[in-house]
Amino acid sequence: MNQGFIFLLNAEPVPRLFDLDLQTFLQMLPALVNFIVLALVLTFILYKPVRAFLHERANRIARELDEAEATKQAAIALKEQYEQLLKGIELERTAILDDARKLAMERRSRDMTETKKEIEDLKARAGVEIAAELDRVKNMVEHAIVEISSEMAGKLLNVTIDPSIHNRLFDEAMAELEATVFK
Amino acid sequence: MFDVPIHGVVSIGPVDLWITNTIVVTWVVMAVLITFAIIVRIKLKKFTDKPTGFQNAVEMAVEAFDGLMKSNGHKNISWLGGWFFTLFTFLLFANIIGILPGMRPPTGDWPLPFALALTSFFLIQFAGIRYGGWKYIKGTYMSPHWAFFPINVLGEFSRPISLSFRLFGNILGGLILITLLYTLVPVLLSYVVPVALHLIFDLAFGVLQAFIFTILSLTFVSLAAAEN
Numbered sequence: 001m002n003q004g005f006i007f008l009l010n011a012e013p014v015p016r017l018f019d020l021d022l023q024t025f026l027q028m029l030p031a032l033v034n035f036i037v038l039a040l041v042l043t044f045i046l047y048k049p050v051r052a053f054l055h056e057r058a059n060r061i062a063r064e065l066d067e068a069e070a071t072k073q074a075a076i077a078l079k080e081q082y083e084q085l086l087k088g089i090e091l092e093r094t095a096i097l098d099d100a101r102k103l104a105m106e107r108r109s110r111d112m113t114e115t116k117k118e119i120e121d122l123k124a125r126a127g128v129e130i131a132a133e134l135d136r137v138k139n140m141v142e143h144a145i146v147e148i149s150s151e152m153a154g155k156l157l158n159v160t161i162d163p164s165i166h167n168r169l170f171d172e173a174m175a176e177l178e179a180t181v182f183k
Numbered sequence: 184m185f186d187v188p189i190h191g192v193v194s195i196g197p198v199d200l201w202i203t204n205t206i207v208v209t210w211v212v213m214a215v216l217i218t219f220a221i222i223v224r225i226k227l228k229k230f231t232d233k234p235t236g237f238q239n240a241v242e243m244a245v246e247a248f249d250g251l252m253k254s255n256g257h258k259n260i261s262w263l264g265g266w267f268f269t270l271f272t273f274l275l276f277a278n279i280i281g282i283l284p285g286m287r288p289p290t291g292d293w294p295l296p297f298a299l300a301l302t303s304f305f306l307i308q309f310a311g312i313r314y315g316g317w318k319y320i321k322g323t324y325m326s327p328h329w330a331f332f333p334i335n336v337l338g339e340f341s342r343p344i345s346l347s348f349r350l351f352g353n354i355l356g357g358l359i360l361i362t363l364l365y366t367l368v369p370v371l372l373s374y375v376v377p378v379a380l381h382l383i384f385d386l387a388f389g390v391l392q393a394f395i396f397t398i399l400s401l402t403f404v405s406l407a408a409a410e411n
Contacts, residue, residue, distance in 0.1 A: 016186060017355075018293055026200050027294035028301070031209065035299060038213050038273055043265025046220035049227055050245045051264070057232060 148173050187292050205292040212276045212289070244272075255398060257405040259314050263306070270299065271397040278354055278389030281361075282381055288389070291354040293347065296396075300343035300350075303400035307342070311407035319407065346399060353392045357384025 018024075152173055191202035223241050230238050248271065252264045274290065281288040289295050311319035324335045361380050368376050 022198070023201060024294055026198060027203060027205070027292070028298040030200070030206050031295045031298035032302065034206075034209050034213060035269075035273065035302065038216060039266050039269040041217050042220050042269040042272065045217075045224045047245060047248075047265040047268045049224060050241060051249060053227060053230060054242060054246060054249070061232075 144176070148176055187287070203292065204287050205289040205295055208280060208286055208289045209277065209295065211286075212273060212280060215276060216272060251398075252401070255401050255405065257408045259408040260310055260404055263404065266306070267397055267401050270303075270400065271393055274299070274350070274393035274396055275390060278393050279385050281354075281358065281385045281389075288354050288358065288385070290350055290392075291358045293351045296347035296350040296354075297343065299396070300347035300400075303346060303403065304340070304343040306400070307339075307403045307407045310404050314408045323407075342403060346396060350392050350396050353388055357388055360384060 152169065155169060188204040189201045190204065190207055193200045193202060226237065234242050245268070248268045249264065252261060252267065256264070256267075277290050277295070278288055280286045281291075311323060315322070323339065324332055326335065357380075361377055361384055364377050364380060
């Protein structure tokens with residue numbers, strides 16, 4: 001009976017393909033041990049760490065996608081809010097413009113009326129002033145004519161007038177009259 | 184020609200345990216997978232939100248398996264994801280390692296598929312009893328009547344046996360066909376013709392059998408966990 005391990009330099013084939021003997025079942029023991037060791041090593045060194053890495057990354061990406069979705073929804077809500085606000089502003093602007101236009105039209109119409117009235121007043125006042133001025137001028141002319149006539153009469157009474165003097169006096173009177181009238 | 188070579192013998196008391204080629208290749212597969220896992224663990228700190236190259240491949244593998252667990256596995260057994268992930272990756276590498284010269288797929292030797300199927304069997308019973316309790320035992324072993332107990336026990340035990348033989352048969356069958364072909368075709372053609380068969384029997388069947396073994400185990404455990 002051998003004790004320990006014997007290493008064969010040249011592998012010796014055993015004339016067996018399939019036997020159900022003790023050696024076959026003994027061969028299962030190292031196979032079982034080998035596989036259990038391999039399963040432990042691969043599970044804890046390879047499979048679980050890589051799987052944990054993949055899950056962590058998947059969770060992180062899912063979380064980031066959720067955050068992006070939430071941000072997108074918030075942005076959409078904000079956009080809608082702004083659009084509503086802009087719509088309100090537009091309506092308000094239109095209303096303000098309408099009011100301003102209406103007010104301007106009213107003011108213009110009122111100003112036109114007032115201006116027309118002022119013009120009418122001015123015209124009326126000017127007419128009165130013109131009439132008064134005409135009266136005053138007429139009075140002045142009348143006074144001047146009277147004065148000239150008086151002077152002419154005085155001269156006529158004191159001096160025998162020859163035709164040349166008469167003509168000169170007449171011209172002078174006329175000149176004075178004209179000067180009085182067109183002053 | 185198809186025998187499993189022995190690289191050493193370990194004597195434990197009165198029994199001799201052969202260190203077969205199956206065990207050695209299993210260690211090779213384990214070494215590859217553990218090295219890969221360590222590289223991933225080191226690089227995991229540098230993983231970014233925009234995966235490229237190596238990170239993409241790792242993420243794709245884990246995510247694909249995670250999706251498989253979610254679509255086929257009951258939520259009660261989500262904690263067994265690592266176990267089934269290991270089962271699939273190990274079987275995948277063990278089945279397709281025959282592509283490499285001098286490597287014999289360890290799943291072409293029955294003890295390994297049967298050991299893996301036994302772990303599935305114990306997981307099925309564990310999940311059933313944990314989540315279903317007495318109801319599971321009664322529904323599984325004493326249905327429709329307690330007199331059917333022996334038949335039901337046979338039915339339950341046939342699961343790991345059928346699982347292991349399906350895998351073992353497919354891989355060994357492919358191995359035998361390819362080995363025969365290598366001996367039959369002329370030397371020059373032996374570099375060309377078996378390539379297509381390697382693609383079919385090692386790669387395509389290897390991936391398919393790894394998937395079938397894993398998905399069946401997952402389904403059986405899920406059904407047991409959802410029994411109540």
